[in-house]
Ligand code: SF4
């Protein structure tokens with residue numbers, strides 16, 4: 001598959017009164033045409049900032065681009081001006097957010113909001129755009145689209161608003177869709193419907209998706225590849241099967257242990273990872289997970305481990321993979 005996006009050594013900081021918060025520290029990953037890549041991590045791991053950086057949506061200042069390149073279709077998005085980005089956002093790369101209420105415009109009909117991109121990027125007339133808006137609402141499974149197109153966001157249910165956001169995001173057939181916790185605010189049944197919808201639309205349109213989530217459960221059905229972030233860094237990446245069945249990083253083990261098991265009957269104990277993420281105003285010099293890791297060794301606190309190729313598809317940054325480290329088995333709690 002052709003690579004559509006190649007992020008190399010991306011670092012983004014925020015200037016705060018408490019010092020420079022290094023939110024994203026040297027992140028590299030690739031996205032192929034038509035694939036779904038999940039970026040997983042707790043809040044504060046840097047996953048949302050990474051996603052926003054791809055579209056230059058991090059407010060600068062206080063945000064600050066420190067280093068890296070974001071190659072999209074042979075051009076570096078990190079070097080684009082705001083004006084150039086405006087012609088890319090919504091057309092080539094679109095984004096949907098956790099809470100449609102804050103990103104939909106409450107004073108504009110849904111039809112008008114879908115039309116905007118079509119008029120701007122595809123030179124449609126207002127009339128043509130509205131016809132297309134009705135088609136798009138139908139495509140995302142909103143009943144009575146002819147009526148719904150004239151309504152305002154508050155007249156929609158939460159699930160329908162998320163569908164409307166997807167319609168807006170997909171209006172111009174973007175090559176990449178970035179979805180930041182798209183189902184977190186929704187109840188479980190609606191979550192499943194929205195993920196199904198995204199998967200179905202992806203098959204039809206071939207849009208590549210970057211799915212940002214704190215929930216590994218969402219990843220299992222939705223993504224093909226997974227990047228696990230912690231403390232502003234990628235700690236492990238691999239195919240879904242690598243991450244679920246052969247995880248090598250203790251943080252991934254922690255995420256798996258805190259996930260409900262398929263055959264658990266719903267009454268098993270979920271293990272939250274004790275402790276809190278590192279202070280990125282003063283990031284640890286070694287492994288970012290060292291303060292919370294039950295396996296931490298002396299070297300972990302002193303030096304960031306290199307990425308080791310576990311297989312052709314999996315990379316992990318952990319000192320346990322060094323030949324000098326003691327042998328550690330995947331804990332029972334992380335076996336799914
Ligand atoms: Fe734990 Fe050390 Fe591996 Fe970090 S490098 S996850 S502290 S064992």
Ligand code: MG
Nearest residue numbers: 043047048181
């Ligand atoms: Mg977030």
